[in-house]
Amino acid sequence: MHNPALETLGLDWRYLAFDVHPEQLAAALKGAQAMKFIGLNLTVPHKLLAVELVDELDDSARMWGAVNTVLFEGRTAQGEWKPLRDCGPDEIAELRSRGFNTDADAITRAIEEDLRLSLRGAKVLLLGAGGAGRTAALKLASAGVGELWLVNRTLSKAEEIAAEIGRRWSNLRVRTGYPPEKIDLAINATSLGLRAGDPLPFDPAKFALNRAGAAYDMIYRPAETEFLRAAASAGCRVANGLGMLLYQGAKALEIWTGAAAPVELMRTALREHIYGA
Numbered sequence: 293m294h295n296p297a298l299e300t301l302g303l304d305w306r307y308l309a310f311d312v313h314p315e316q317l318a319a320a321l322k323g324a325q326a327m328k329f330i331g332l333n334l335t336v337p338h339k340l341l342a343v344e345l346v347d348e349l350d351d352s353a354r355m356w357g358a359v360n361t362v363l364f365e366g367r368t369a370q371g372e373w374k375p376l377r378d379c380g381p382d383e384i385a386e387l388r389s390r391g392f393n394t395d396a397d398a399i400t401r402a403i404e405e406d407l408r409l410s411l412r413g414a415k416v417l418l419l420g421a422g423g424a425g426r427t428a429a430l431k432l433a434s435a436g437v438g439e440l441w442l443v444n445r446t447l448s449k450a451e452e453i454a455a456e457i458g459r460r461w462s463n464l465r466v467r468t469g470y471p472p473e474k475i476d477l478a479i480n481a482t483s484l485g486l487r488a489g490d491p492l493p494f495d496p497a498k499f500a501l502n503r504a505g506a507a508y509d510m511i512y513r514p515a516e517t518e519f520l521r522a523a524a525s526a527g528c529r530v531a532n533g534l535g536m537l538l539y540q541g542a543k544a545l546e547i548w549t550g551a552a553a554p555v556e557l558m559r560t561a562l563r564e565h566i567y568g569a
C-alpha cells in the first residue's frame with residue numbers, strides 16, 4: 293500500500309521489508325537513522341522493545357505503550373529539530389528517532405467507518421487479551437464505550453486489562469465474562485480463525501452472535517473467518533481487519549510525508565496484494 297501511495301504523492305522513496313532479530317533491533321534502528329531513512333514501521337515483537345530504544349516518544353506511543361511507527365528527525369545548525377524530509381543534506385548537525393503508535397487509532401477508525409457504528413456509549417464484547425486485545429480494550433475505553441465485556445482463554449490476562457482500565461478510565465463499566473444482554477458489537481482479537489479448522493473464539497454455549505448488532509474480526513487473512521461467517525448468518529453487520537491494517541498504514545504515511553494519505557488508493561493496493569482482487 294505504501295509504494296503506490298508514495299508514487300502518487302510524487303515521492304522518490306521506497307517502502308521495503310527487513311527481517312530483524314529482536315537482539316539486533318537497537319543496531320537496526322541506529323543503522324536506519326545513520327543512513328537517514330525517513331522512517332519505518334515495526335511489528336511484533338519489536339513494538340514493545342522500541343519504546344525503550346527511540347530517542348523521543350510521541351504522546352500516541354506513550355498512551356498505548358507501544359511503537360509501530362518511527363520518524364527520523366534532524367537538528368539544524370539553528371537547533372531546530374525537523375523530519376528528515378524537510379532537512380537539506382548539508383544542514384543536519386544531529387539525528388534522532390521519534391516513536392509513534394498508529395495502531396490504536398486505526399482500531400476505532402476501522403470499526404466506526406467499516407461497520408458504520410458509533411463507539412461512544414456502545415456495549416462491546418471483546419474476545420482476546422493478548423497484545424492486540426489489550427490495545428483494543430484500552431482504545432475502546434478511551435473512545436467512551438458504554439460497557440465493555442472481556443473474555444479470554446487465560447482469565448487472568450483479561451482481569452489485568454480490566455484492572456488497568458479501572459485505573460485509567462474509572463467511569464467505564466468493564467467486566468470479564470459474557471454479556472447477559474444484547475450488545476452493539478463483538479470483536480475478535482484472538483488468533484483463532486487464522487488457521488482453517490480453528491474453533492470459534494467464544495463459547496457458543498455461553499454467547500450467541502444474534503445478540504450482537506455487529507461483529508469485527510481483527511484477522512484479515514482469511515477474508516472471512518468462521519467468526520465472521522457465523523456473525524453474518526446471525527444477521528450481524530460484519531467487517532474484517534483489513535481496515536485496521538490500512539488505517540495504521542495511512543497514518544504512518546502521513547507522519548513520514550506530512551501529506552494526506554491517498555487512502556482509497558492504498559485500500560485498493562492492499563486488497564490486490566492480499567486477496568488478489
Ligand code: ATR
Nearest residue numbers: 420421422423424425444445446449481482483484
Ligand atoms: P496478538 O499480538 O495477535 O494479540 P498474542 O498476544 O499471542 O497475539 O494473543 C493471542 C490471543 O489469542 C490471546 O488472547 C490468546 O489467549 P491466551 O491469552 O489465553 O493465550 C488467544 N488464543 C490463542 N490461541 C487460542 C486458543 N487455542 N484458544 C483460545 N484462545 C486462544
